[in-house]
Amino acid sequence: MPQCPFVHRNGTGRDALVQAYCDAGSAIHAALRKLADAAPNQRDYYPLGEDAWRLAKREHESRVERLGSVLTELQALAEHCADTDT
Numbered sequence: 001m002p003q004c005p006f007v008h009r010n011g012t013g014r015d016a017l018v019q020a021y022c023d024a025g026s027a028i029h030a031a032l033r034k035l036a037d038a039a040p041n042q043r044d045y046y047p048l049g050e051d052a053w054r055l056a057k058r059e060h061e062s063r064v065e066r067l068g069s070v071l072t073e074l075q076a077l078a079e080h081c082a083d084t085d086t
Contacts, residue, residue, distance in 0.1 A: 001071045014081050021078035028046040028071040035064060 007014045045053035054059050 002077055004055065004077060004080040007081055016082055017081040018078050021074045021081065025071055025074040028067055028074065031063065032067055032071070035060075035067065 005011065005017060007017065038060075040053060040056035042053045045056055
């Protein structure tokens with residue numbers, strides 16, 4: 001769980017925080033769609049040897065996983081703020 005903000009009268013408003021986290025999450029969703037388009041194609045790697053494509057695929061999967069992790073954190077932050085009473 002990420003460090004969540006304390007929503008209070010003197011800080012950023014709950015709705016603004018939720019909107020910011022949701023907007024960032026939408027951008028991550030868009031990035032994940034673009035990243036899917038950039039998945040390695042085996043035809044682009046076979047001249048480099050049989051291990052090249054497997055390595056490229058693992059690297060790609062790692063990128064997807066890292067973005068997914070950021071998205072999960074943003075969702076948790078948005079939910080925390082949305083559930084907070086001020």
